Amino acid sequence: MTRLQDKVAFITGGASGMGEMMVKLFTAQGATVVAADINETALEEKWGGLDNVMTLKLNVASDEEWETAIATVVDKLGKIDILINNAGISTEKGLNDFTIEDWRRMSDINGFGPFLGMKHVLSTMKEAGKGSIVNISSYTALVGMGLNPYSASKGAVRAISRAAAVDFGKWGIRVNTVFPGIIETPMVANLQSSKAILEGLIKMTPLERLGKPEDVGNAVLFLASDEASYITGAELVIDGGYSAR
Ligand SMILES: NC(=O)c1ccc[n+]([C@@H]2O[C@H](COP(=O)([O-])OP(=O)(O)OC[C@H]3O[C@@H](n4cnc5c(N)ncnc54)[C@H](O)[C@@H]3O)[C@@H](O)[C@H]2O)c1
Numbered sequence: 691m692t693r694l695q696d697k698v699a700f701i702t703g704g705a706s707g708m709g710e711m712m713v714k715l716f717t718a719q720g721a722t723v724v725a726a727d728i729n730e731t732a733l734e735e736k737w738g739g740l741d742n743v744m745t746l747k748l749n750v751a752s753d754e755e756w757e758t759a760i761a762t763v764v765d766k767l768g769k770i771d772i773l774i775n776n777a778g779i780s781t782e783k784g785l786n787d788f789t790i791e792d793w794r795r796m797s798d799i800n801g802f803g804p805f806l807g808m809k810h811v812l813s814t815m816k817e818a819g820k821g822s823i824v825n826i827s828s829y830t831a832l833v834g835m836g837l838n839p840y841s842a843s844k845g846a847v848r849a850i851s852r853a854a855a856v857d858f859g860k861w862g863i864r865v866n867t868v869f870p871g872i873i874e875t876p877m878v879a880n881l882q883s884s885k886a887i888l889e890g891l892i893k894m895t896p897l898e899r900l901g902k903p904e905d906v907g908n909a910v911l912f913l914a915s916d917e918a919s920y921i922t923g924a925e926l927v928i929d930g931g932y933s934a935r
Pocket residue numbers: 702703704705706707708709726727728729748749750751776777778779780799826827828829869870871872873874875876877878
C-alpha cells in the first residue's frame with residue numbers, strides 16, 4: 691500500500707522545479723497526477739507518454755481556463771482528491787522599478803491563481819465530502835525581504851488559505867499552506883542576483899544551505915495525504931530555519 695494509493699492529485703506549475711518534483715514524488719506514492727502548467731512544451735517534454743500523469747495546459751490566472759480544466763479532469767478521472775496550488779512567478783525588480791502592470795500580473799498569477807483553483811475544485815471535493823488542498827506561499831510573506839509585489843502576492847496566499855481552511859472544514863476539505871525559503875529550482879537559477887547575495891542568505895540560514903525541491907515536495911506530500919487528516923489551517927515553514935532568527 692502506497693501513501694497516495696488511488697488518489698487523483700492536481701498540481702499546478704507541474705512542469706518545473708518544485709511542481710516537477712511533486713509530480714515525481716506523488717506518482718511514486720501511487721497517485722494519478724494532473725500536471726497543469728502554462729508551458730505546454732515543458733509539460734510534454736517532462737511527462738508526455740506516461741500512464742499515471744495527465745498533462746494540461748492551464749494559465750492559473752484565468753477563471754475560464756480553470757473551469758474547463760477541472761471539468762475535463764473530473765470527466766476523465768472521475769474526481770480530484772488533492773489540489774496543490776504551486777504555479778508562480780517571481781521578480782527581481784525593486785520598489786522603484788516595478789510598474790502597476792507588473793504588480794497586477796504578479797497578483798493575478800501568484801495570489802488570484804490559488805483562489806481560482808480553490809473556487810473551482812470546491813464542488814467536486816464537496817460532493818466527495820473530502821479533499822486536501824496545499825497552497826505554496828513563500829517565506830517572503832513572513833519576513834521583510836523587499837517591498838515588492840511578490841511578497842504581497844504570497845501574503846495573499848497565506849490569508850486566503852486560512853480563510854478557506856475555516857470555511858471548507860465542514861465539508862471535510864483541508865487547506866494548508868507551505869512557506870518555502872530559497873529553494874534550488876529554475877526560478878532561483880534564472881535570477882540575476884549575484885552569487886554573493888545567495889551566499890549571504892546561506893550564512894543567515896541555521897542549516898547553512900539552500901533548500902532542495904524534495905525538501906518542499908516531501909512536506910507537501912505529507913500534508914496532502916491522509917496521514918495529515920486532522921491538520922488544516924496549518925502553516926509549515928520550510929526554510930532551513932531562516933525565518934526563526
Ligand atoms: N524557488 C524558490 O526559492 C521559492 C521560494 C518560495 C516560494 N516559491 C514558490 O514555489 C512555487 C514553485 O516555484 P519554483 O521555484 O518551482 O519555480 P519554477 O519557475 O521552477 O516553476 C514554476 C512553474 O510555474 C509555471 N507557471 C508560471 N506562470 C504560470 C501560470 N500563469 N499558469 C500556470 N503555470 C504557470 C511555470 O511555467 C513553471 O513551470 C512558486 O509559487 C514560487 O513562487 C519558490
